[in-house]
Amino acid sequence: MSTESASYRARFSDRASRIRSQFEFLAQDRLALTGMIVLGVFVFLGLFGPLLAPHDPIVSDVHTKSGEIMRLQPPNAAAPFGTTEFGKDVLSQFLAGARPTFIVGLIGGVGTGALGFLIGLVSGYYGGWVDEFLMRLTDLTFSLPFMPMALLLLTFVTPSIWLITAIIVLFLWKMPARVVRAEVLSVREQTFVRSARASGAGHLRTMFVHVAPNVLPIGFLYVAYGVAWAIASQASLAFLGFGDPTSTSWGRMLRMVFESGTIRIAWWWVIPPAVGIAAVTTAVFLIGRAYEEVINPEIQSNK
Known part of the structure; x- marks a missing residue:
């Protein structure tokens, strides 16, 4: 029992060390560090934004001292942050809208990167008919444009945060799958992979213990881009009117100000969600850029 406990602690320590090393790596890049700070603020707003909102973003109105x-x-x-045409508090909508945006960004980004990573890993490692099947499935996904297909699916069902995320x-997931597969095809031919197989390691162990860690930076890169x-x-879906009608999101805020016809006048209603979306996506791309420099040394050499 003590041996198993020590082994478990060693594995946990190794995973914690890998996660810590990723943060240390990002902290060495100023742009990536800036992205981490912005992303940290976004995570905080996603978790606690609705609790910090001074008013209910949908029900409550802001009144003057005379009651108007x-x-x-x-x-x-x-x-x-001003008020909307219906007297709603823009600050409250902005704070409450961070949570749906955070949920879709986090789960959608991690899900996109993880699914693409797994499909690319399995396809590249096994090759043969497995590779053929998964890559034809990837080609099919490439042939279906995201926005028209998403609008088509959401036309027949009531949109929700979880459905949009799915x-x-x-x-x-198609792009990370393609890139990871190409990298795995190269890694699987390395001597250490052949040695692992010759020493009796099974396919799953070889794939996840010996191959996967060597393509993990690509996985982190596409998780960042996926967010x-x-x-x-x-x-975009919320702005087009296909967002979750039961919650306030930054995209839905832009939709409401557009529908009100005051988008050229009520700048205080437009700027918070627009800046929020732009800041978070830019921050994520700055973090992804740091990983891309590791994957593509030519970027570093051209600096």
């Missing part, structure tokens, strides 16, 4: 509803008012003491993962893709896709 403050409609389309620029930033003021009562509403630091659609994003379903259609956006940005997921957030942008969710915002």
Whole structure:
């Protein structure tokens, strides 16, 4: 029992060390560090934003001291981010809208990167009919454009955060799968992989213990890109009117200001969600850029 416990602690320590090394690696790049800070703020808002909102973003109205509803008012003491045409607090909508955006971005991005990584890993490692089947499936996914297919699917069902996330993962895993497969095809021919197989290691152990760690930076890269893709896709769907009607998101805020016809006037209503989406997607791409420099040394040499 003590041996098993020691082995478990050793594995846990090794995983923690790998995660810590990733953060240390990102902290060495100023742009990536900036991206991590912005992403950290986004995560905080995603977790606690609705709790920090001073008003209910859907039900509550902002009133003047005389009791009148403050409609389309620029930033003021009562509403630091201004109000909407219906007198709703833009700050409260912004804080509450961070959570749906965070959920779709995190789960959609991680799901996209993880699914693409696994499919590319299995396809590249096994080759043969497994590779043929998975790559034809990938080709089929490439032939189906995301936005028209997403709009088609959401036309027949009531949109929800979880359904939108599932659609994003379903259609956006194709790119990481292709790239990971190409890298695995090279790694599997290395001497250490052949030695592992010759020493009696099974396919699963060889694939996940010896091959996967060597293509893991690509996985991290596409998880980072996947978060940005997921957030942008969710915002686009919400802006087109196919977002979750039961929740406030940054994309839905842009949709509401567009529908109100005040998009050229109510700048205080447009800027918070637009800047939020732009800041998070840019931060994620800065982090992804750091990993891309590891994968592609030519980028580093051209600096």
